[in-house]
Amino acid sequence: MKDYLDIAVTGESPMDLSPEILKEEGIKTIPFHIAFDEKDHLDGTFKNEEMFEYFDRTGKVPQSGAPSIEEYKNLFSSSLEGHDAVLHVSMSGSLSSGYQNAVMAAREFPEGKVEVIDTRTISLGIALVALKAKEIIHNGVKSLLEAKEKAMGILGKIKASLLIDRLEYMYRGGRCSKLVLLGANLLRLKPVIEVNDGKLGVGSKYRGKRSKCLRNYIEREVNDVPDADKSIAVVGFTSTGDEEGQTIARETLTGLGFKRVLITQCNATNSVHGGPLVVGFGFLYGLGA
DSSP: OOSSOOEEEEEEGGGOOOHHHHHHHTEEEEOOEEEETTEEEETTSSOHHHHHHHHHHHSOOOEEEOOOHHHHHHHHHHHHTSSSEEEEEEOOTTTOSHHHHHHHHHTTSOTTSEEEEEOSOOHHHHHHHHHHHHHHHHTOOSSHHHHHHHHHTTGGGEEEEEEOSOSHHHHHTTSSOHHHHHHHHHHTEEEEEEEETTEEEEEEEEESOHHHHHHHHHHHHHHTSTTEEEEEEEEEESSTTOHHHHHHHHHHHHHTTOSOEEEEEOOHHHHHHHOTTOEEEEEEEOTTO
16 A cells, blocks of 8 residues: 555646646646626636737726636546545635635545645745645655645745736726826836735836836845745746747846746736736745745
8 A cells, every 4th residue: 555645736727827837747727717798718718818908998807707616526526536635726715716616615525535725825826836736745745634734834935926017907807996006107107916915915116118127026026035945936927929028037037046937828817907918926935944
């Protein structure tokens, strides 16, 4: 009898890892729902530019929705077909009903088969938890709870944020006030949206050419913590084919000493709230503490 478990790591489309990275890492995700043009779309089945065009045409922000309990049950069932157990990493329960739906679905399975983590973060912060969980399981664990507890050990050690190009999307979606919107537009500011304890807040603000703002943003995020883990950084873009942004991000992070830089395309669930030309950035810190 083997003394370790083969545990699948699953998540949701808002972790913003591209299909290629998910396949390489062996992580299965469930798509959120995106409603626009009077249709329900599954995240990942269309380009973000279709949503951005809808917003420009109508002034309305597409609505995102979490998967149903039944959809989570199907994800867990299919994952258990080839694994002993499932560890699911979910978007912050403070921002979405996805976590609660996943917990309800997990209760339909025998004890020790499915566990759910509220990552208390969004986007690439979730991705970092999933990637770390894969590493923990690869090194060997004897129970699903052991894997969950070890993965949860990094929840307070995630630096995840978004550099916003236009605040109109967040304003229309009710995530910032009109005063903040007008101030940012007047001064041509590009604000940073940070995730703290599962909630969104405004951090630093940048002004000037996007290329300069992006470099300064990445450098400041890393330098804000003295013990940044340089083993991996993840950067995501809401606009398709943002080659300039990708090049700047990779060069800046390589110059800062990061050994592995994952560049990914953000899915619709987060892109719908941020709009085009948004850059997401995440890395770990304080792992030795």
